[in-house]
Amino acid sequence: MDELNSAIYGLEFQARALAAQQAESNEIRFFIATQSLKPNNQIHLIEFNEETSALSAKIFAHHMGEVWKLNSSPHDSRTLLSCFSTFKGTQLTTQTAILNIPESLDEQQNVSDFLQFDNIEILPTEEYGAEVRTTEFHPTDSRVLATVVDGKIILSNRTESQTRVAAEISAKNTPKFSTGKWSQHYQGNNFIALQDCNVRSFDIRDSNHCAWMIEDAHGQMVRDLDCNPNKQCHIVTGGDDGCIKVWDCRSTKQPVFCRSDHSHWVWSVRFNTFHDQLILSSSSDCKVLLTCAGSVSSETVEEDAEQKKRIPDGLLQTFDQHEDSVYCVEWSSVDPWIFASLSYDGRVIVSKVPKQYKYQILF
Template sequence: MEDGNSIIYGLEHQTRSLSPQYAESEAIRFLIGTQSLKPNSNQVHVVELEEDTGALHTKVFKHDIGEIWHLRCSPHDAANLVTTHNTYDPNTLQCTMGVSIFKLPTLQVIPKDLDELSSLQGRNAEDLELLVTIKPEKAEEEIRCAEWHPTDAGRLGVVYESSVRVHDVSSGAAVCSMKSDGRTRLKLTAGKWNPHQGHTQFAVLQDMHIKCFDTRTDCSKPSWSIDNAHRQLVRDLDFNPNRQFHLASAGDDAALNIWDYRNGKEPIFNRTDHSHWVWTVRYNSYHEQLLLTGSSDGRGLLYAAASICRDPDDDSEKTGKILEDGVLQSYEQHEDSVYCSEWSTVEPWTFASLSYDARLVISRVPRPFKYKLLL
């Protein structure tokens, strides 16, 4: 795979959920969930990039439980994943959301020999092993997403429309609950564990605001909050992996904001390069000044936010080893809203973006920017 040449993988059904295989340490793999309204037609695709040749290898698994709205691979076991899904019941004519934990029957994607390749080519979608399903307390309650705890393999944070509950992975039972302020009707839209502060904090997005709760307390009040983080709905957030007080957020005001939540009145970095809603933002795990965004304008953008990532004694600016703030590259191979952008957890220069038109685009950071960071 050469720099500047993206690889496109097309699916049969519409898509809006993507996750790297976090616990995988060698292969560049992404998992995709489909969102088809047809009964028993949804799937989970495992896509592996062969780095030397640029070839894509895939495995397809059935997800008959319903359309997938969110998917996240386990950071503890490469075989486990969790999906947030919507199921239509023809008997009651109603849709019910749920969260299901599955296990992949195999981790192998690239065939070892020609005989195995021939057998794989004629094979239909395989079954996933269902471990547990978590259902809302009320059938009509919506579920936004489910996030694995960063260090505790037995805990899962689930964001509902009006609360967050931490569930036991084995039984599905709720062990902790955080409810939104009863005086407001503002619904939650997403959430994520804080990878710092002892992995006890869970941040949620509520309308235009970001609020973070400590799961060791009664969760009646947030530990910290950023009010009016965006002028319109906040869609996504991601914590800086290296700086414990920094996080990035994206919203319907077409903005990318970076915050120091110790003083959340004004962002420390702000860009409005998209022309429509920004659905996703992701920090590079190795190089914190690199970020990805995806938007309803059909573009994925690669950003540099170098000016806020320098330490006081850092002389990289004098030596020229620093990127200029702003958009480094625009990726426009999509024809619909880009709902997800994710970095590979194995190769720091490789990333993927996914749009609603069932198109996965795998790209690499252009060589000039890569060398400027390394040399």
């Protein structure tokens, strides 16, 4: 696969949920889930062979409902979370399922037959609300999950069957949390949530303790965020204003980096897991953008000769092979130069960072 060519995989149904298979150290794999109103949704586990540039897939049945969000466990490569919607009577509710894939996927799969999960467990969140936005694995404690549901952030300890509210929006006529993510830093005690145009970080050791916040982070709704894995004070956000912004949580009045290269809503933003000057973003403008934010990254820059080699800040590459809104983009958990993107029409594209930027960063 040349750096400007990509491997393409098509789904039968529309889709907006994509996750790299975490805790996998050898194979480049991604989970994709469909969003069909019919009771025949699927989760595809696709694998990219770098030598042949081929994509192969194992397909699992997901009969519970249409999938809005997927998260893969950083502790166990066989475990993932599915946030799905279904009708209970006349009410549409969104819940979370904990799914375990079989240990061996070597068996032959007929075209008409789907693989089955080893175990499906529905997380009991009904008493807290009917609209689950996301459930996130704790970065270091495999027992703990955080769920954003109906204006609340609830913490679940699976081994002790305990659940508590860590934060809650109680004021009337106030926007609810739309999503959230754990910070990998601060001993796993900070959960960052998005609320309309604002970003709030909560210290989970003390209920409703807001450690810091960014008011009006974007001119319109903030859609997504990611934490810099190498620099604990930095996060990146993307919003309906078409901008991506890097923030330093120690001083939140202004972003330390900002680009407005998208022409529509930004749905997904991701720091590269190793080389955090590389940021991916995807948008309703049908594009995936690779941006360099080297001036605010953790990469140290030597004086003079070394500084001349640094990739300048700004847009590096536009990937425009999608024909619909690109809801998700994710870096591979195995190879830091490979990523996947998913558009609403069910097209999954596995792409590479162009070689010239890879070599500039490495050498």
